[in-house]
Amino acid sequence: MDFVTKILERSGLGQETYVPEGLHCLPIEQTMVGSRKETKEVILGAVDTLFRNTGVSPSDIGILVVNSSTFNPTPSLATIIVNKYKLRENIKSFNLGGMGCSAGVIAIDDAKSLLQVHRNTYALVVSTENITQNLYVGNNKSMLVTNCLFRVGGAAVLLSNISKDRKRAKYKFVHTVRVHTGSDDRSYGCATQEEDEDGLVGVTLSKDLPMVAARTLKINIATLGPLVLPFEHFCIHAGGRALIDELEKNLHLSPLHVEASRMTLHRFGNTSSSSIWYELAYTEAKGRMKKGDRTWQIALGSGFKCNSCVWVALRNVKASANNPWEECLNKYPVEIDI
Template identity: 40%
Template sequence: MELTKLLCLFIFFTIEALLILLQAELNMFHLVILSCYIFLLILKSRPSPIYLVDYSCLKPPSICQIPHSTFIEHTRNFMDKQSITFMTKILNQSGQSDETYIPPALHYIPPKSDYQEVISEVHMVLFPVFEDLLAKTKLTPRDIDVLIVNCSGFCPAPSLSSIIVNKFGMREDIKSYTISGMGCSASALAIDITQNIFKSHKDSIAVVLSTEILSTGWYPGKEPSMLVINCLFRMGAAGILISNKKESKNRAKYELVKTLRTQRAYDDKGYFSAYREEDTDGYTGVTLKRNLLETAGETLRSNITILGSQILPFTEKILYGVSILKKKMVDKKSSVDIYVPNFKSVINHFCLPTSGRAVINEIGKGLNLGESDMEAALMTLHRFGNQSSSSLWYELAYLEAKERVKKGVKAWMLGMGSGPKCISIIWECIRPICGEAQRGPWADSIDGYPLG
């Protein structure tokens, strides 16, 4: 497609140059020189391809595993019966197994949230995943030009990115950023930010470290809408290495095809659907409103409407457009649904938000996906829980471990977070990927999935 566009531009500018020649009475040599010059300007203005060289996902230590029964038993010592009953119900409906992880601070009775415990969790999740990423890619910390660290709920001073720079002795001129408050969309958002940074930084290497620090997020109060967070979020982290260097293509796994970022923070209903605040007793927590699923649907719809107009084949666009016209002009009061475009005509794999089984099913319904399309998200939720923004990378790791990612296929990462916001990232696999079942977070469990 890009080659076709370039060819059309070249022909167009050649015709323009020919017209100039006819008016200026220049010779053919000048025509060739002018056309080549214009063509080189076009090539120079094109952004460099962006490659996902490799990534790593944290496998938390086994001592951090927390079966549902143990989790509930711990809470009996410091929470009231009504709160325990509610959290038991949420856990049983969550789609999580007994093998998910929480940090050491939350294993105490009652949980600890002091600063030193929180910093210890930062070290436990970010240091190993960064070290593993460097080992995979055979790079040193000083090779990194851009560093982006995302975590929604913990914003220390010095920042998380400064902690990494200090620990690993990175360069003094590194471009470092810390992203907070973006929820489950943050890691996809960081890829979008990296793409924009690369527009003015050629031949660069960027690392994105994505996590959620849970030690600060425990809610000890009694509000049911705030207790949900205690049950759903689990320990995890991912490190992603991205490059716009030409030579990176030789060893990269994927090339970035498309990013699209939309949000609905202007809408009060959506803005307050997931909101950090104090309860009546002064305890801080995140309130999840009952309209969260509806808000997620509206946020997703606005994103995929734009995305579909850019990536779907012409026939799908026509079918979608006709169904809207029919709904508005012919059957305004009818219950006929608007046609759901077939994204599977251009996308092979889907990495969806693991915010809960109900959310995954709702998104799958909105995109007209089958069980196999939602498998990576559902199995990641079961094995690791909702790890916030890093979950997308555990899903991609699942697909790779199952050896389903072939050269030429496209994977769609869909990040949705508080705000609310939605970020779509589309990758194209550019080389065969095999042997991932023997390493990574799924190494000891991939044979047990999908669940029977």
């Protein structure tokens, strides 16, 4: 507990992040029922809001891509969405698992590829992670770190290749770059779900992680940079304070460039693959997204992978209704103690 306290004090997380209901109980309830409840509340809540905000009917969705790294029940999370919204029988649905915090960009890239084949349709992308089943209850320090960082969260994104939607779309999707260094043993083993010496399951983070992340990011930047640099906005995966610090230094970013990432980590914690969407929502809510602005979303995850995508604002973008910052934006940015 002393170790966990020290990590939490230095984590950059605030006092309002979300932990699922089952982990507020003593003893804690790490059940399938609790895990399903958490995930349904998150993803169905996000999708409900998306349909309300866009006015798109569930029957118009032709492609569905859902990603969750460590919680993959049967029926799948994608099927839960199909059942809830009665999506059509010829839906192209995909459920991505085990791909870490960078899977949100992978899901977007997969949806883009499918939209290039299937014309005049919508793709729904849902990114989340599950905390209920993944709280580690042992004493291995390398596994306890994830308890201090990961919190409940999720996002739903709608993509369209229908020409008339350009008039109301927020962004144009420009580029994706995906880098996977899993052929290297150190990359492969830097974040591993496994049992500890007492048989308790957790995710081990190796000491090679910072080095592996920096090397993989360098490859991604070398590929993407010549295509689209410079950028007005950055959405760096809120994986932890050290990660944001390292990217701020190595990319020579200003405090304003990393503000969305730091504030997302403070308010919501590490929400895995959905964190880059909380950051984009922060930039929108602050009224900073102007027509023509380019945004670079950068996500890193186990394997090891560094994935990025670039968007161009098609107009001055306002915050969506019921965005996650609606009730707390006036508090941010906040000073984070070093």
